Amino acid sequence: MKRIAIIGDYNPNEESHCRIFDSIKDISEELEIELEVQWIMSDELDKSAEQLKTFDGFWFSPGSPYMNTPNVLTAIQFARENGVPSLGTCAGFQHMVIEFARNVLGMYGADSEENNEECPDAVIARLPCSLVYKKEQLKISDPDSIMARALGVDGFIGEYRCNYGFNEAYHSAFLNSNMIAAIAQNEDGYIRGFEVKRLPFFVGTLFIPQLDFKGDGSYRIIRSYLSAVLFGCNVEIP
Template sequence: MSHPVVRIGLVGDRSPTVRAHGAIPVALELASRAVGVSAPELTWLSTRQLDGVREDTLTPFAGIWCVPGSPYESMDGALAAIRVAREQGIPFLGTCGGFQHALIEFARHVLGLREADHAESNPDAALPLVGALSCSLVGTRGKVTLTAGSHAARAFGRTESTESYHCNYGLNASYRHVLDGAPLKITGEDEEGSVRVVELAEHPFFLATLFQPELSASTGQPHPLVQAFLAAASARAARMQSAKHTG
């Protein structure tokens, strides 16, 4: 059987001014060489086109990456894509804005916190789950400590890494408690204990980071999290191809 085509949906509003948007295809190509699979087929999915999207529009994708660049043109579109990935077991990676919106999607649709919102796009939010960081992380690098045994730690092969950021918003510390005991686990923190990684342990691969692993593409080296995401997407593509041939 031939190697399956690995289709990745990139959720976000593509712009030449967003450094991450140019870095992501390079990061995925570097990861494909490291994982030993063909370079994935990438489809950019604007958040407006995803507003009200049918579930079966996204299920053919082997993986979904919610990319930086928020506030998105349509928050509802971004949340819809994240929800499909979460509910349908599609490997998911959210970075920066993707991390922020993964938190909001989970809070609204799993925890029942319908007013959970983003302070950047809605400064008057009743429940600003995502708020301004006390210190901007634009253009910074910092150490992240990972929970032993987590998807993130397994991907890195260690429990510590130094990562690059380009963001001003993150999980509002006043609402950190809403994740206590929730399936969406905090598995990465910075040196001050602020949340930098969350994941769903029971999902094939659902992981979101406030840092931007794609920015490592400028070094020419594959990033462990991008490799892990692509490996999970490749496994899904293989299962989909097998089901097609046996169905």
């Protein structure tokens, strides 16, 4: 049986957390598959390679700041470097951005302003306009990407619960990297999600697809993620 670790600080009163369980259960029942799902609090995570390699997929959850950010960043780096299918939503996306900036782009002091206001490279910054309980029209930059095949390039609606997001001052640095396969962006071109090349599934989204529960919009990215967990590739589940 495939095992998924949800990493973050669980709050039973947070809809975006409960919907992670609901969405995995919903798709698993629809497809008559079984998955073992374990939520691991960030400060309780065993970040050793021996433990992390026991999971077939990771979902980095909303809810920042994490109680133990270094643990989460270690797990993200392990997943990216070892090709473990991974989805990060909201805070998960933010920390995927931080890990990528540090370990791929060489911005070793990269962080979120929420974690460290004095960091030299605040790749995650407070948004000029809050996106808490907001929705946006979004599109995917590359029609051949995993995100585009899951969501379509013509547009979909993304829903948010965040005050922090990608710092557009680093837009070119990310897009010029030859490891970025595609981005999700709003009508102004602001980055709301990204995908790393040559991996079964490594996608971070500032929008929260589990809030589109059983919908036909951003919820589709969860099906694509589970496909990668089950089959180790980006073949869509029929």
